[in-house]
Amino acid sequence: MAKVLVLFAHPGQRHSRVNIQMAGIARGIEGVTFVDLYSEYPKLDIDIDLEQDRLLKHDVVIFQFPIYWYSTPSILKEWQDLVLEYGFAYGHTGDKLAGKAFLPVVTAGGPDQAYSEHGSNHFRLRSLLSPLEQTANLCGMRFVAPYALFAAHDAGPDGRAEPHLQGYKRLLETLRAETFDIDAARRLELLSADTLPLREGISHE
Numbered sequence: 747m748a749k750v751l752v753l754f755a756h757p758g759q760r761h762s763r764v765n766i767q768m769a770g771i772a773r774g775i776e777g778v779t780f781v782d783l784y785s786e787y788p789k790l791d792i793d794i795d796l797e798q799d800r801l802l803k804h805d806v807v808i809f810q811f812p813i814y815w816y817s818t819p820s821i822l823k824e825w826q827d828l829v830l831e832y833g834f835a836y837g838h839t840g841d842k843l844a845g846k847a848f849l850p851v852v853t854a855g856g857p858d859q860a861y862s863e864h865g866s867n868h869f870r871l872r873s874l875l876s877p878l879e880q881t882a883n884l885c886g887m888r889f890v891a892p893y894a895l896f897a898a899h900d901a902g903p904d905g906r907a908e909p910h911l912q913g914y915k916r917l918l919e920t921l922r923a924e925t926f927d928i929d930a931a932r933r934l935e936l937l938s939a940d941t942l943p944l945r946e947g948i949s950h951e
């Protein structure tokens with residue numbers, strides 16, 4: 747069984763509709779370590795040793811967050827700036843994260859068609875997340891296509907929220923059971939509930 751770490755960052759949880767439910771699912775899966783970064787560090791005083799120790803104990807690292815200003819909420823940047831130290835995460839002897847999988851799990855207010863070269867946001871979501879991808883690359887981690895929900899505000903009323911929540915549960919459970927096909931997921935642009943690649947010949951019913 748793989749050890750899965752979810753680092754959750756949502757600065758406005760009392761207004762959250764989707765992430766708060768996703769967080770509830772992640773918390774409830776046995777063997778998944780769930781960390782609410784804003785609750786743990788309301789003053790952003792991140793405990794570097796504790797966070798590095800957590801990373802060492804897990805095989806899969808997930809950042810779960812809503813897109814804020816085309817990027818992560820600020821605590822995830824602070825976390826990266828402090829925790830991914832030279833000699834630990836990168837550099838001459840910095841190989842402690844090598845081989846681990848890294849997966850962003852994101853929700854966006856904008857619709858998917860806005861996230862394209864000719865759409866109103868001008869960039870693909872995957873392009874906007876390229877700093878995370880390259881950070882993972884530099885640390886020798888295996889960057890997995892983001893599990894994404896667009897137009898998150900409409901997802902409840904239009905019926906997309908429930909399959910997305912069930913897909914998140916399946917994603918976490920199959921990562922944990924090592925039946926999620928990480929290599930196949932690395933070749934995709936984005937993941938959704940309908941496109942989770944599972945390893946051939948393994949049934950999840």
Ligand SMILES: Cc1cc2nc3c(=O)[nH]c(=O)nc-3n(C[C@H](O)[C@H](O)[C@H](O)COP(=O)(O)O)c2cc1C
Nearest residue numbers: 762763764765812813814815816853854855856898
């Ligand atoms: C400060 C702020 C900045 C935001 N920036 C973006 C953005 O750049 N792109 C986008 O698609 N949505 C943006 N949103 C919308 C959030 O991504 C959206 O509210 C969230 O994904 C919904 O998930 P939730 O119900 O869990 O809060 C922003 C929201 C806030 C409050």
